[in-house]
Amino acid sequence: xxFRPTSSAIALLALAGPALADVTPVQVWQNWIDYYKANGYxxxxxxxxxxxxxxxxxxxxxxxxxxxxxxxxxxxAPEITLTATGDGKVRTVFSDEMPVRxxxxxxxxxPVSVAGALHMADFEMISSGSAGDMTHDSRAGEAGxxxxxxxxxEGEKPLPVSVKLVNLTSRQHVVxxxxxxxxxxxxxxxxxxxxxxxxxxxxxxxxxxxxxxAGEVSYAxxxxxxxxxxxxxxxxxxxxxxxxxxTEGVLMDIAATEKKEDGGDKTTQAKVDAKGxxxxxxxxxxxxxxxxxxxxxxxxVKSPDLPFPISYAAQSTTGDFQVPVSKSDQPQPFKFAYxxxxxxxxxxxxxxxxxxxxxxxxxxxIDLDLTGMAKxxxxxxxxxxxxxxxQADAAAPAPGKDPEQAADEAEAAAGxxxxxxxxxxxxxxxxxxxxxxxxxxxTSEMPAATPDPFAPTxxxxxxxxxxxxxVRLDASGSVSIPDGSTVETPVGQISARLDGxxxxxxxxxxxxxxxSDQLAGFxxxxxxxxxxxxxxxxxxxxxxxxxxxxxxxxxGQKIK
Numbered sequence: 001x002x003f004r005p006t007s008s009a010i011a012l013l014a015l016a017g018p019a020l021a022d023v024t025p026v027q028v029w030q031n032w033i034d035y036y037k038a039n040g041y042x043x044x045x046x047x048x049x050x051x052x053x054x055x056x057x058x059x060x061x062x063x064x065x066x067x068x069x070x071x072x073x074x075x076x077a078p079e080i081t082l083t084a085t086g087d088g089k090v091r092t093v094f095s096d097e098m099p100v101r102x103x104x105x106x107x108x109x110x111p112v113s114v115a116g117a118l119h120m121a122d123f124e125m126i127s128s129g130s131a132g133d134m135t136h137d138s139r140a141g142e143a144g145x146x147x148x149x150x151x152x153x154e155g156e157k158p159l160p161v162s163v164k165l166v167n168l169t170s171r172q173h174v175v176x177x178x179x180x181x182x183x184x185x186x187x188x189x190x191x192x193x194x195x196x197x198x199x200x201x202x203x204x205x206x207x208x209x210x211x212x213x214a215g216e217v218s219y220a221x222x223x224x225x226x227x228x229x230x231x232x233x234x235x236x237x238x239x240x241x242x243x244x245x246x247t248e249g250v251l252m253d254i255a256a257t258e259k260k261e262d263g264g265d266k267t268t269q270a271k272v273d274a275k276g277x278x279x280x281x282x283x284x285x286x287x288x289x290x291x292x293x294x295x296x297x298x299x300x301v302k303s304p305d306l307p308f309p310i311s312y313a314a315q316s317t318t319g320d321f322q323v324p325v326s327k328s329d330q331p332q333p334f335k336f337a338y339x340x341x342x343x344x345x346x347x348x349x350x351x352x353x354x355x356x357x358x359x360x361x362x363x364x365x366i367d368l369d370l371t372g373m374a375k376x377x378x379x380x381x382x383x384x385x386x387x388x389x390x391q392a393d394a395a396a397p398a399p400g401k402d403p404e405q406a407a408d409e410a411e412a413a414a415g416x417x418x419x420x421x422x423x424x425x426x427x428x429x430x431x432x433x434x435x436x437x438x439x440x441x442x443t444s445e446m447p448a449a450t451p452d453p454f455a456p457t458x459x460x461x462x463x464x465x466x467x468x469x470x471v472r473l474d475a476s477g478s479v480s481i482p483d484g485s486t487v488e489t490p491v492g493q494i495s496a497r498l499d500g501x502x503x504x505x506x507x508x509x510x511x512x513x514x515x516s517d518q519l520a521g522f523x524x525x526x527x528x529x530x531x532x533x534x535x536x537x538x539x540x541x542x543x544x545x546x547x548x549x550x551x552x553x554x555x556g557q558k559i560k
Contacts, residue, residue, distance in 0.1 A: 025055035025082035028090045028127055035180075040064055040226045053084035071104040075118060085126070092125040100145065106152065114159060116147035132176040140168045144192075161195040165213070179220040179238060187214040191247075202258035202265075210247040217243035232381040235285045235326065242282035250274040268303040283325075287332070290321045300346075308348040315342025315363065323454070325380040331373035331457045339367045343468075358507050364468035372459040377452065385453060457481050461494060470507075471500040479546055489550045498530065498540045529554045 033043045046059025060077040078095040085091050102114040122141035129135050144164030149156050170186035191210040198204060219241030221227065227234040252272040260266050276295035282288070298313035318339045324332035343364040350361060378385050460478040467473075479492030505523070508514045526540070533539035545553040552560040 025053065025084055025090055026050070027131075028082055028092070029055060029057065029080075036062060038180075038221060038224075038226055053086075055082045057081075071102065074101045074103075075099070089126055089128045092127070094120050094123055096121055096123075110153045113151045114147055115149045115151075116145060116159075116161075119144050119146060119164075134174045136172040136174070138170050138172075140165075142166055143168045157199070159197070161197070162193070164192045166190050166192065179222045181218075181220050183216075183218045185214075185216045187212070193252075198257075202256065204254065204256040206252065206254050208250065208252040210250050212248040213246070215243065215245045217241065230383070232379045232383070235283070235379075235381065238285070240282075240284035243280070245279045247277050248275070250277060266304050268301065268305075270299065270301045273298050285326050287322060287324045287326075291319065293318045308352065309346065310349055311346035313342075313344050314340050317341075323380075324374065324376050327376050327379050329375075331375050333371065334374050334456075335371045337369045339365070341365050353513065354511060356511065358511050359504075360470045362470075365465070367463055367465040369462040369464075370459065371462060372456050374454055374456045377455060380453060455481075456487055459487075459490070469504060471498070471504050473498050477544075482548070490546045491548055493543060493545045496530075496542045496544070497533070498542075500538055501526070501540060502538045528557070528559060531555050 036043055042063045044061045044063070045057055046061075047057070049056045049058075057080040058078065060080055062073075062075045062077070064073045066072070076099045078098065080092065080094055082090055082092050096119065098118040098120070100116050100118050104112055106112050120140055120143050123138065123143065125136055125138040127134055127136045142164055144162065146163075147159045147161040150159040151157075165188040167189040168186065169188075170184065172182060172184040175181045189212065191213050193206060193208040193210075195206040196203065197206075220238065222234065222237040222239055225234045225237045225239065227239055231239075250272065252270075254270040254272075255267055256269075257265050257267045274294055274297035277292070278294070279290075279292045281290050294317050296313065296315055297317065298311065300309055300311040302309045316339075318337070320335060320337040322333070322335040324334060341363075343366070344361075350357075350359075458478065458480050461476050464475040465473065473496065475494060475496035477492065477494030479490035479494070481487055481490050485491075505514075505519050509516050509519065529544070530540035530542040533541050543555055547553065550560065551558060
């Protein structure tokens, strides 16, 4: 029930509700503490008072340190009161406002602090059941987080951000056993979002509403395991979770204003309207799944930099992402699928390049379905893997910077040439100035390259279908990656068919967008990869073969 903004969305989902396990206030509170400790929190009490059937706690602090990115969250509850109701139940209420503070470092490693508060208006929780099988029903007229200030190297600045749930209800069913099993559901009439961010160079405002928000989550939490501190270890111990989020509609208004060179303001506005959004997820040792779908959606953008508003809409979209997360010597299945149906763009954009309506404006569609097998060479949630990636990013040259220049700068920062460097540029350990090993150098002690944590062994393109502007592309096929090879040198074949390409090119010439001689080179290149279909219509077919050793053939002709 407590909001905790960290880099781990999984840890946030763990806060669906405390694992209460008895009907007396003291037992309820102790089990609550045990639950949050299992999720990586440190809970401290400022004062405790027992008066009859009421337990009062003051200045309670819930503190959490994120293990991967060093972020810290500190939430203070001025007062928590637990009271036995006399019928075997316990009623819990909180202070209406609880200060919250988030500390982290920016991209330059400088400290940043965000201060705000958690609001819980008209909140109560009723716990019932038995010690090992408890149900907790809660409600709140309003529940949300309001941020107030952000402090960085430039000082303290206002940070007006608010997220609020209206008429929130929830239920948590907790069963205590070898692992704590939790099933939680919740819903709210709406979620309201508001933000106004900016500085002297400009600012952005966001206002949004999600109607009829609902969610559910189920998970098994192994005893003695902290998922907040070691998610990878928790998965190995048997952690599993699944859930669903949904909303009947999303309406967002975004405005970004920046200063122009003449001192005036330039404002870009965007509006997003989406209906029927559903998201499901699951996580366990055997893999992670993320699936989403939405009904009709539309986006409109207005900007002084654009001659007219840009708008587009889709009848429906779906996504399906499934990936293994645990290290294994055997390949494991993965999937990526995405589709958009009924995709349209506004007439203003169409008319900008096709005022005569030469091209068909029928709704477009995209359908991609990709599956395969991959070797997982490291647990994907292992903190050591994230640390290795961070170190690699820090050591990589800045974009656009020559690697030799980066090496020179690193050498200069270290105080000049490497110690005992030879006059010919050969380092004392036998490596030449450009990093290559000198002849005769023993490289047996050099560390081996770290294998990619996610290494595909088979990739199957079940379907790729694109239909737009009178042209349709269909492709399918599969490839494998032999031992010792990479995805750049697969073995297998892909078959494709392209309908309407020649007709589209003829219309582009008729519209004056391209010259016929400009298309001549493109047609010749296309002929290298495709040939006319057997039926003789405006269709091209192609079969691309990837062979051992990196050779590539198109319709039997070697192209690499």
